[in-house]
Amino acid sequence: MDFSIRAANVEDCKDIARMITELAEYEKVTDQVKITQRDLEQDGFSKNPFFHGIIAEVPEQHKSKEGDGKNTDSNRNKTTVASDKKWLYLCFLGKGIGKALMSKVAQVIGSGRGCHQLNFTVLDWNKSSVDFYLHQGCTDVTTDMGYHYMSCKGEAMEHLAQP
Amino acid sequence: MEYKLRKAEPRDVSDILRLVKELAKYEEMENQVTLTEKDLLEDGFGDTPFYHCIIAEIQGESSSDDLKVVGFAMYYFTYDPWVGKQLYLEDFYVTEEYRGLGIGSDILRHLSDLAMKTRCNGMMFVVAENNESSIQFYKRRGAEDLSQEEGWRLYRFGKDSLVKMASPSEE
Numbered sequence: 001m002d003f004s005i006r007a008a009n010v011e012d013c014k015d016i017a018r019m020i021t022e023l024a025e026y027e028k029v030t031d032q033v034k035i036t037q038r039d040l041e042q043d044g045f046s047k048n049p050f051f052h053g054i055i056a057e058v059p060e061q062h063k064s065k066e067g068d069g070k071n072t073d074s075n076r077n078k079t080t081v082a083s084d085k086k087w088l089y090l091c092f093l094g095k096g097i098g099k100a101l102m103s104k105v106a107q108v109i110g111s112g113r114g115c116h117q118l119n120f121t122v123l124d125w126n127k128s129s130v131d132f133y134l135h136q137g138c139t140d141v142t143t144d145m146g147y148h149y150m151s152c153k154g155e156a157m158e159h160l161a162q163p
Numbered sequence: 164m165e166y167k168l169r170k171a172e173p174r175d176v177s178d179i180l181r182l183v184k185e186l187a188k189y190e191e192m193e194n195q196v197t198l199t200e201k202d203l204l205e206d207g208f209g210d211t212p213f214y215h216c217i218i219a220e221i222q223g224e225s226s227s228d229d230l231k232v233v234g235f236a237m238y239y240f241t242y243d244p245w246v247g248k249q250l251y252l253e254d255f256y257v258t259e260e261y262r263g264l265g266i267g268s269d270i271l272r273h274l275s276d277l278a279m280k281t282r283c284n285g286m287m288f289v290v291a292e293n294n295e296s297s298i299q300f301y302k303r304r305g306a307e308d309l310s311q312e313e314g315w316r317l318y319r320f321g322k323d324s325l326v327k328m329a330s331p332s333e334e
Contacts, residue, residue: 020244033245034284043247051242106320106328116322124314137324141317146292148310149317152275153285156305160275 001058001095005104008053013040016053027123054104056097102136121149164221166233166266168273171216176203178232179216186256190291214239214253217273219266233261236270246284250274255288271304289317 008016017037024033043050109115119141122129134140141147152160171179180200187193206213219234234257241251252274257266278286290297298308309315320328 016244024245029245035245035247039247043242050240050248103328103330106325110322110325110329115325118320118325120318121309121315122318124316130316133318136320136328138318138320141319142310143316147289147317148292148298148308149287149315150290150298150301150306151285151287151309152301152304152306157275157278157285160272160304161279163272 003056003058003095003097003100005054005056005100008044008055010041010045012053012055013037013044015055016040027126052108054101054108056101098132099136164261164264166219166221166261166264168217168219168266168269171207171218171235173204173208175216175218175232176200176207178218179203179207179235179237182232182235182256182258183237183254185258186254189256190294217270219257219261219270221261233258234266234270236274238274240281240283241287243284248281248283250278250281250283250286252286252288267300 014037017040020035021033024030044053109118122133177200180198180203184193184196187196214237217236218232220230221233222230236252237254238250238252241249243249274286
């Protein structure tokens with residue numbers, strides 16, 4: 001299947017927001033998604049972006065293969081899959097798109113930016129993702145080094161900020 | 164003992180590296196620190212800083228003594244696709260003889276205030292599970308252990324794996 005990988009631009013934010021919601025459904029945490037298309041536009045495409053995105057696109061003729069009914073935007077002339085959490089429509093799995101996205105990320109941050117490591121988190125029950133990443137050569141830092149991922153937010157953070 | 168918190172400046176890179184190594188030694192991984200003062204200078208004080216730092220400084224006992232850097236926090240801004248901006252606390256350390264003065268709590272309060280002002284949804288950080296005193300320090304202040312409570316595991320691609328992934332596939 002033909003597909004292309006490219007940097008995300010501000011016009012992609014609608015699709016990125018949609019994919020984030022769909023991935024959150026898969027991870028069973030839809031109630032935790034607060035981000036909007038507007039947030040993504042402001043935070044990712046202003047003078048000092050807080051994130052970067054990489055997009056995988058398939059051409060128009062593959063649109064009808066989406067069969068699972070999730071594609072409802074008839075004005076779209078391309079089908080996009082966003083890389084920041086690597087969500088792929090079921091019918092596009094197994095075509096090498098995930099691997100191509102990871103390869104692009106590795107190029108951009110490795111030879112592009114001189115980074116030495118790529119750190120990320122995965123839910124422990126998400127076996128297909130864990131297997132995919134392990135197959136690409138990553139290590140489980142939580143198991144190997146006992147590192148726990150912690151967070152302070154909401155009321156706890158507000159309380160901490162008090163004099 | 165009086166101390167002061169301030170933003171790090173280029174002249175602080177030597178002290179920052181010293182404290183990074185002290186913390187790595189406490190974590191028994193000192194030999195893994197390959198960073199240099201030059202890296203810290205370029206990466207933190209160039210056109211696009213990759214990190215920010217708060218410094219804790221103490222005045223010596225007499226006014227003729229130099230100011231001494233005794234603690235620091237290194238942080239940067241990251242992004243969560245569900246909620247947006249986050250403050251990521253990377254390194255956070257106070258030299259042993261100056262603990263118990265409230266410097267650590269004050270640094271954390273300063274960072275929380277900064278996170279709120281920059282409209283971050285939360286602060287994220289990583290702690291080794293055998294570092295009981297740090298875990299308790301954070302939990303007393305309302306932090307959650309997402310690895311334990313929600314099953315999030317930290318994964319990593321090292322340099323070799325990144326190079327391999329970036330190469331065109333031979334399959």
